[in-house]
Amino acid sequence: MRRYNSFRSISTGTLKWLFLGFFFLYTLLPFLWLILSSFKTNYEFTTAPFSFPETWQFENYVKAIRISGLPRLFVNSLIVSVGSTALNLFVSSLGAFVFARERFRFQNLLLNIIIAGVLIPIIGLMVPYFKIITTLRLYDTKLGLIVTYAAINLPISVFLLYGFMKRIPRELEEAAVIDGCSFRQRYSRVIIPLSRMGLVTAGIFVFLYSWNDFIYALLLTSSVKARTLQLGIRFFVSQFFTDYTAMFAAIVITILPSIIIYIIFHDKIIHGLTSGSVKE
Amino acid sequence: MDHYKSRKWIVVFLLPLVIMFFLFFILPLGFVFIVSLTKWGGFGKMEFVFLDNYRYLFQNGTFRIAIRNNFIWAFSLGFVQITLATVVAMILSRKPLMWKFLRTIYFLPNVISQVAIAMMWIAIYNAEYGALNRLLELAGLSRFATNWLGTIETALPAVILQQVLYIGYFMIIILAGRMTVPDSLYEAADLDGASVLQQELYITIPMLKDILITSMTLAMAFGLRHFESTFLMTAGGPANSTQVMGIMLYNNLHSLTYGRANAIGSILIILGFFVIVLIRRVFGSSSFTTEIRQ
Numbered sequence: 349m350r351r352y353n354s355f356r357s358i359s360t361g362t363l364k365w366l367f368l369g370f371f372f373l374y375t376l377l378p379f380l381w382l383i384l385s386s387f388k389t390n391y392e393f394t395t396a397p398f399s400f401p402e403t404w405q406f407e408n409y410v411k412a413i414r415i416s417g418l419p420r421l422f423v424n425s426l427i428v429s430v431g432s433t434a435l436n437l438f439v440s441s442l443g444a445f446v447f448a449r450e451r452f453r454f455q456n457l458l459l460n461i462i463i464a465g466v467l468i469p470i471i472g473l474m475v476p477y478f479k480i481i482t483t484l485r486l487y488d489t490k491l492g493l494i495v496t497y498a499a500i501n502l503p504i505s506v507f508l509l510y511g512f513m514k515r516i517p518r519e520l521e522e523a524a525v526i527d528g529c530s531f532r533q534r535y536s537r538v539i540i541p542l543s544r545m546g547l548v549t550a551g552i553f554v555f556l557y558s559w560n561d562f563i564y565a566l567l568l569t570s571s572v573k574a575r576t577l578q579l580g581i582r583f584f585v586s587q588f589f590t591d592y593t594a595m596f597a598a599i600v601i602t603i604l605p606s607i608i609i610y611i612i613f614h615d616k617i618i619h620g621l622t623s624g625s626v627k628e
Numbered sequence: 629m630d631h632y633k634s635r636k637w638i639v640v641f642l643l644p645l646v647i648m649f650f651l652f653f654i655l656p657l658g659f660v661f662i663v664s665l666t667k668w669g670g671f672g673k674m675e676f677v678f679l680d681n682y683r684y685l686f687q688n689g690t691f692r693i694a695i696r697n698n699f700i701w702a703f704s705l706g707f708v709q710i711t712l713a714t715v716v717a718m719i720l721s722r723k724p725l726m727w728k729f730l731r732t733i734y735f736l737p738n739v740i741s742q743v744a745i746a747m748m749w750i751a752i753y754n755a756e757y758g759a760l761n762r763l764l765e766l767a768g769l770s771r772f773a774t775n776w777l778g779t780i781e782t783a784l785p786a787v788i789l790q791q792v793l794y795i796g797y798f799m800i801i802i803l804a805g806r807m808t809v810p811d812s813l814y815e816a817a818d819l820d821g822a823s824v825l826q827q828e829l830y831i832t833i834p835m836l837k838d839i840l841i842t843s844m845t846l847a848m849a850f851g852l853r854h855f856e857s858t859f860l861m862t863a864g865g866p867a868n869s870t871q872v873m874g875i876m877l878y879n880n881l882h883s884l885t886y887g888r889a890n891a892i893g894s895i896l897i898i899l900g901f902f903v904i905v906l907i908r909r910v911f912g913s914s915s916f917t918t919e920i921r922q
Contacts, residue, residue: 360825364719365724371716372730375734375796378749379748381759382751397762442641442642442645443644443645450634462645462649465653467901468897468900469852469853469900471855472853472877472894474877474878475659475877476655478881479670480652496652499649499652500652502645502649502652506645560741561741562742563855563856578743581741582743584747592757599744599747603741607739614735618732621801
């Protein structure tokens with residue numbers, strides 16, 4: 349409708365595409381360079397840094413997996429991320445359900461305190477987290493990371509799920525109560541199934557956080573027993589030494605799961621991110 | 629009877645959340661503030677030293693560099709990144725060709741770990757084989773080639789710039805806000821002969837004030853708590869030129885100077901709070917319900 353005016357001058361249009369093009373290339377070219385390099389020999393990488401690989405060196409990937417012990421790190425990361433997502437969603441959905449569908453004293457105060465947790469710079473809490481996890485004898489265990497990641501993400505999950513559950517019409521729940529639904533069944537049979545989308549959104553956030561976190565993996569683990577992919581990447585430099593292209597292959601492997609999740613769920617991720625930022 | 633029963637269930641349902649929240653938010657906050665007033669190595673007796681740790685830090689040259697760098701981070705993200713993100717959001721809001729696709733691409737780096745991205749940039753900035761120097765070479769500008777992360781003058785700008793230009797996160801938030809502004813406003817302005825630029829300046833910015841302030845606050849908070857890419861790319865060096873509070877906190881934890889580590893932690897928390905309040909005062913925002921953490 350109003351667009352007949354937007355191309356008033358050619359320079360605005362050019363400038364616009366310069367902007368869009370710059371950020372497009374800035375976002376993609378480095379990854380492309382990394383991926384292309386990961387298929388080259390080290391000789392080719394140093395002599396022809398910007399060309400396509402002459403022959404695609406898939407053995408870089410075989411080497412990467414062998415040298416870095418990636419499968420083990422991968423499994424650890426998966427267990428930790430799935431575990432923390434499950435724990436977080438369980439705890440936060442129970443709480444969000446009560447906050448959204450019940451009335452009790454100090455309700456708003458408690459809810460606001462929990463949601464305000466998103467404002468706390470978690471990095472400032474390194475020492476107490478280290479102390480808590482060692483005291484609970486969870487240092488260097490996957491469970492320690494699971495509990496920590498689940499807890500760190502409680503405010504954001506409660507915030508997202510509360511918003512979601514608040515929007516479910518009362519009538520649905522009342523009908524269920526008349527049909528004889530108990531308190532627990534209202535949660536498990538009515539609200540949870542209706543909040544599936546909210547659970548997926550919150551779940552993706554927790555999963556990606558746990559999958560990508562570095563600080564607490566660094567702080568709370570010491571051996572390969574609980575080491576996650578992200579922490580493993582840090583050891584690539586010493587493991588691969590001067591075999592750069594194999595190291596790049598290892599890095600590409602570590603970012604693949606995030607990219608796959610993003611390709612599948614990008615609508616939900618973007619929606620989840622914006623659901624909190626637009627006032628209702 | 630029934631009422632009492634549901635009371636009981638409310639408590640049962642809340643209990644796990646409250647316990648975990650207490651254990652990982654309330655208790656740690658108290659711990660940080662209390663231990664910051666002591667001299668403590670993690671075991672044995674705590675020696676109460678009141679504000680000595682803070683006094684030590686503020687007299688310490690390295691910590692002052694770290695604070696300065698954190699503020700450079702905060703301003704780079706809060707002003708430069710938010711400005712760029714706003715401009716791109718404004719352009720995309722007019723739905724140019726492939727705008728949804730571009731939006732998806734711009735956000736992509738936010739789902740990839742900072743570690744992987746940092747490793748990628750270490751390779752790009754590398755003195756011998758790095759893409760940046762090779763690119764300069766190709767352009768005949770090899771006199772500008774340098775060891776980007778190993779030189780005092782270039783290390784901080786290099787680490788900050790690679791992050792500032794990843795605008796996707798805030799662009800998405802701002803764009804979502806922009807989409808809620810009624811089209812009729814722009815149509816009316818169009819009829820009155822306002823240019824696109826004028827429309828964006830005089831309609832979009834005032835309408836999105838709250839979202840822009842929230843984004844700016846968040847971006848600055850990210851700058852203050854910055855840790856990962858610096859830790860991986862330079863570990864604070866060369867010669868502390870990229871030092872930040874988070875890394876010093878980590879180093880103090882490792883040298884078992886818990887009092888000092890927690891003093892840094894509480895400075896971080898207090899500064900974060902201060903930035904939120906300050907920005908809201910300066911720009912006069914009222915909404916406080918729109919924060920989201922990455």
